[in-house]
Amino acid sequence: MDEKDREILDILQQEFPLAARPWAVIAEKTGLSEQEVVDRVGRLKEAGIIRRIGGVFDSRSLGFYSTLCAARVPEGDIDRVAGLINACSGVTHNYLRDDEYNLWFTLTAPSEIEAREYLTTIEEAAGITIVSLPATKVYKIQVTFAMGDEQI
C-alpha cells in the first residue's frame, strides 16, 4: 500500500462519490486517471483489504432485531460448535476470544421471536447455553478506519 492507496481508501470509506462515474471523481481528487483508480481498487480488493463496497444498513431502522451472544465452549469442540453457529445466515460476526466465555457472535433476525428460535436451535444442536445481550442503547456505530492518519 502506498500513499495513493491510503488516500483512495479514506475516500472510499468516508466520502464515496455518489455519481454516475465515481471512480472518475476519485481520480480527479487524487490526481490519478480513472483507469488507475479502478486498477488500484481492484488490487485492494484482491489483497483482501477491501471486503466490499456498498451500503451499510442500520438493522434497527430496517425493523430487524439484533443481539450479541456469548457462550462457553470447550477448546476441542470449538470448530464443531462454530460450524453450527455460522450456518445461521443471521450470524454475521463470530470470534473466538480469550475469556471464559470464549465464543462471541452477533445475530440479526427479522424479529426477536425468530432470533430466540435460532438461538434455541443452536443451543440444542450444539449442547451449549447461550447468553444473549441485546443492546438497549446505541452510543456509537462508526466503522471506518482512517488510513492516512498514522497516529491511531
Added chain:
Amino acid sequence: MMGERDKIVIKKLQDDLPLDREPFRQLASELGCSQEEVIQAIEDLSRRGIMRRFGAVLRHHNAGYIYNAMVMWEVPEEKVDEAGAYMASFREISHCYLRETPPGWPYNMYCMIHARTEATIARIVTAIAEKLGVKNYKIVNSVRELKKTSMVYF
C-alpha cells in the same frame, strides 16, 4: 416505512458494487429508471437513517488495524450516558452499546477498540476507567475470526 422499491435498492446495495465505469447503470436498468434516480434513492435511504453510509467496508486486520479488543464495563446506571459519550469520543472506538444484563451478569456497557498497537488499546481503556471511576471491567481480545460477513437483509 419501507416500500418494495426500497427493498430492491437495498438488496442491490448490500452486494459488492461492480468495478464498472458506471457501477450504478445495471441497477438503474433493473429499476427502469435513470442513474440519477438511483443515486437519489441511495441518498434518500441515507437521509432516512436506513443506510448508515455508502462506501468501502475494510478487513481491518489487513488494513493494519491488527489489534481489536472488546471491553465490557460495569457502569453505574447514573453514569451510563456520560460513559457512552466519552467512549464514543475516541476515534479508535467503533461500537459502543448499553446492553441488557441477564441475572448474575455484571457488565452493562460494551465497546470495540481497533488499533495498530496494543499500547493504544491499553491507553484508551485506562483513560476510560480513570475518567469514570469504573473498577470492574474486562478486556477480551479476539483470538480467531470464525465468521465475518455483512448482513443480507432481503
